[in-house]
Amino acid sequence: MTADPFTMWHPVASAHDVPYRHVHQAQLLGRELAVWRADDDYVNVWENRCLHRGVRLSIGSNDGTELRCQYHGWRYANRSAGCTYIPAHPADAPARTICNRTFGSVERYGLIWSGESPVGDPPTVDVLEAGTPFGLRNLPVNAPVSLAVRHLQSHRFAPCGRLDAEAPSMTVDGVSDYSVTLTARAGDSQSGDSQSTVVFFVQPVDSARCVIRGVLADAPPAGEQLAVWRHHSTELDQLRTAIEAEAASMPAPEPMVPVLQQVPLHLAEVPDAPAGRQPALRVQVQRKWGAAAGVAAFELAPLEGVLPTFQPGAHIDVHLPNGLVRQYSITNGPGESASYRIGVKLEPDSSGGSSCLHETVREGDVLAISEPRNNFPLRRDSTRTVLMAGGIGITPLLAMAQALDRMSLPFELHCFVQSAEHVAFAEVVDGLGGSVVRHLGLSPDETVAEIRRLAASYESFSNLYVCGPGPMLEAVRREASSAGWPDDAVHFEYFKNTNEIDDSSTFEVALARSAMTVTVPAGATILEVLRGHGVIMPSSCEQGACGTCVATVLEGEPDHQDVYLNDSEHRAGDRIMTCVSRAASDRLVLDL
Amino acid sequence: MIKLYDYVLSVNCYKQRLLMSILDVPYESIPVDFYPGWEHKSEAFKKINPLGHIPVIDDDGYILWDAHAILVYLAAKYDPSGQWYPAGDPERIGETASWMLFAEGTTNTASAARLCVNLEYDFDLEACQAGAHRLFRVLDEHLWFRERQGLDWVCSGAHPTIADLALFPDVVLSEEGGISRMDYPALRRWTDRFRRIPGFVPMPGIFPPAAVKAGSPD
Numbered sequence: 001m002t003a004d005p006f007t008m009w010h011p012v013a014s015a016h017d018v019p020y021r022h023v024h025q026a027q028l029l030g031r032e033l034a035v036w037r038a039d040d041d042y043v044n045v046w047e048n049r050c051l052h053r054g055v056r057l058s059i060g061s062n063d064g065t066e067l068r069c070q071y072h073g074w075r076y077a078n079r080s081a082g083c084t085y086i087p088a089h090p091a092d093a094p095a096r097t098i099c100n101r102t103f104g105s106v107e108r109y110g111l112i113w114s115g116e117s118p119v120g121d122p123p124t125v126d127v128l129e130a131g132t133p134f135g136l137r138n139l140p141v142n143a144p145v146s147l148a149v150r151h152l153q154s155h156r157f158a159p160c161g162r163l164d165a166e167a168p169s170m171t172v173d174g175v176s177d178y179s180v181t182l183t184a185r186a187g188d189s190q191s192g193d194s195q196s197t198v199v200f201f202v203q204p205v206d207s208a209r210c211v212i213r214g215v216l217a218d219a220p221p222a223g224e225q226l227a228v229w230r231h232h233s234t235e236l237d238q239l240r241t242a243i244e245a246e247a248a249s250m251p252a253p254e255p256m257v258p259v260l261q262q263v264p265l266h267l268a269e270v271p272d273a274p275a276g277r278q279p280a281l282r283v284q285v286q287r288k289w290g291a292a293a294g295v296a297a298f299e300l301a302p303l304e305g306v307l308p309t310f311q312p313g314a315h316i317d318v319h320l321p322n323g324l325v326r327q328y329s330i331t332n333g334p335g336e337s338a339s340y341r342i343g344v345k346l347e348p349d350s351s352g353g354s355s356c357l358h359e360t361v362r363e364g365d366v367l368a369i370s371e372p373r374n375n376f377p378l379r380r381d382s383t384r385t386v387l388m389a390g391g392i393g394i395t396p397l398l399a400m401a402q403a404l405d406r407m408s409l410p411f412e413l414h415c416f417v418q419s420a421e422h423v424a425f426a427e428v429v430d431g432l433g434g435s436v437v438r439h440l441g442l443s444p445d446e447t448v449a450e451i452r453r454l455a456a457s458y459e460s461f462s463n464l465y466v467c468g469p470g471p472m473l474e475a476v477r478r479e480a481s482s483a484g485w486p487d488d489a490v491h492f493e494y495f496k497n498t499n500e501i502d503d504s505s506t507f508e509v510a511l512a513r514s515a516m517t518v519t520v521p522a523g524a525t526i527l528e529v530l531r532g533h534g535v536i537m538p539s540s541c542e543q544g545a546c547g548t549c550v551a552t553v554l555e556g557e558p559d560h561q562d563v564y565l566n567d568s569e570h571r572a573g574d575r576i577m578t579c580v581s582r583a584a585s586d587r588l589v590l591d592l
Numbered sequence: 593m594i595k596l597y598d599y600v601l602s603v604n605c606y607k608q609r610l611l612m613s614i615l616d617v618p619y620e621s622i623p624v625d626f627y628p629g630w631e632h633k634s635e636a637f638k639k640i641n642p643l644g645h646i647p648v649i650d651d652d653g654y655i656l657w658d659a660h661a662i663l664v665y666l667a668a669k670y671d672p673s674g675q676w677y678p679a680g681d682p683e684r685i686g687e688t689a690s691w692m693l694f695a696e697g698t699t700n701t702a703s704a705a706r707l708c709v710n711l712e713y714d715f716d717l718e719a720c721q722a723g724a725h726r727l728f729r730v731l732d733e734h735l736w737f738r739e740r741q742g743l744d745w746v747c748s749g750a751h752p753t754i755a756d757l758a759l760f761p762d763v764v765l766s767e768e769g770g771i772s773r774m775d776y777p778a779l780r781r782w783t784d785r786f787r788r789i790p791g792f793v794p795m796p797g798i799f800p801p802a803a804v805k806a807g808s809p810d
Contacts, residue, residue: 061802140775
């Protein structure tokens, strides 16, 4: 009875084949793989083709956290293989659904194991568990696995310590479809018996190709290792000559044709967006620590699987134990995908969000969060990028700064804080070196003067990003505008919308695609009324700050009350934040 | 200034550009219309090199042809460290000569296969590919054992030589000739190391490397 090789684990590389900053090219059962070790030691096993044009990712570059395709620079994140950046669309965040195919990976006995759809865990081998496994040189063979396994059963080698033994006695200790275990013994009246056991795993590369990966059960002493490697390499080379000679005399089998994955149904179809703010993920607070005076930081790790890919500037909704929902930016650098790190400032007049996180949530607690959304995307084609952070507003900008730093793109990160103790995530900020300027203890007037100085001149291809308290954002927008910065070069993210919302109007909303007209009465929002009629709308902050519930306006004049769109976007009148904004005309037609 | 009779897609011309960039030697590139013009076979060019080959260098009136000979000359004359052509070390100079001859083999197989595929040369493509695989098996094993001894390059010692440089473009462009390097992981790692040498310059089909991990030994 032959087991299905597609449900088994197979070795695809030796541990030394995946040094840092290298991409190993492998193949298993006809499918090509790109295998790479990130700086956090996670070994990624991916389909060896870029989703864009099918170029092999094994010629790409491994920058320690992301793999960059050599042709058009698409970047894919460690672990999740989600696309984080498309250079041809520098102003946009790639869709979260652009994600390369990944395969499981386990490091065991000095080998990297993977499989198409492996069941259970990679095999455990008693003799290797009990010993000190020592990898031999891999031997690629142009022959089917079955032929290599048959020849291996009559393979001969000398035991360690007696490499000169003329006629070692060989025993076959075990044979499976994909491995052979052999022991060599040599007797000597003076020094007694020497014996060595080798497990030969055979990787099925394709129907007519395989790789023999030998693992010696017990490592020889350091002084003898080179001689042992040489001995096995020579003996295996002879074995290969015999195997390939026999293979050449047989008809070549048809190559295996890997099945390229179709786009999964849940991505191909229009998804059922949640009717309200429904959390998609459950995470555990792995670590909680003080990231600055008054700032608690949280490291949120997935309960199972890997977290979705995020882009710099992205935020998540955090659903709190007290029922409130709050938005926090992901501060991680590129490819730091094992957990999300957020920073929460305790607001003195907290309505229960920051105080709950500070006082109630502890390490080990489980929280529900949304998938990351990016309504504050970073352009990476600027000649000058200015990041201005007011206090805890540094959080999205920290992710941006780390992404720019990793790509060696120039930037300035200006931190406006009360004192050095108020710089959140100071160790990360310090790591950004000379690109950081700390502005400590400035009065409001001094802050405005400094902003005026920093934004004094605009040159083409410059971009300014600001996140902080409302008055600071207003100052930046005002100063940049009067210094000639166009609206589309000034990007901002408000903590919250402090405008007083006027919801006294009553108007009609027609949905062009749904052929439906509803009335929005005073005291209700467009979002609430549409949801009440069964229309599925995403949302996040529900106060006009985050941009998630945007709708396109086809006719009518919006009454903008949000702080997400900029002034020229407000004037254009072609988009509306349905959670707070209303109609100045009697009727709005939305593209819904 | 050195004049290099040059063609952008020629591996043998690239070897000269690469060494002069690494050694920081200024030179003037004189483009030769190799394909499709066959200018190197013209009567005018045969007055420079009667064999009708590129590259040729003209170093202030001193004319030299044959790619690997030019590497020897440039390294001997312009490398003050004496490492790229280790003339003072008989064992290493012997190894360098041996692997330079091996590189003639990779040029005549791997790079010849590339000329068949890219520039319509009429060689026996399958024979070129099979020959390249035979040499790559030897080189991969050699480099694997070098790595086990903490050595990065084809010859002994801690510094690369013109033998690495002569082999590098033939190896790294082999896929253009239909020769996969999947079976040669040690050879693939060596190409990453070579691309991190200060002064490295790419050519069409050869990409710059990823940065090394901070604090890592290589």
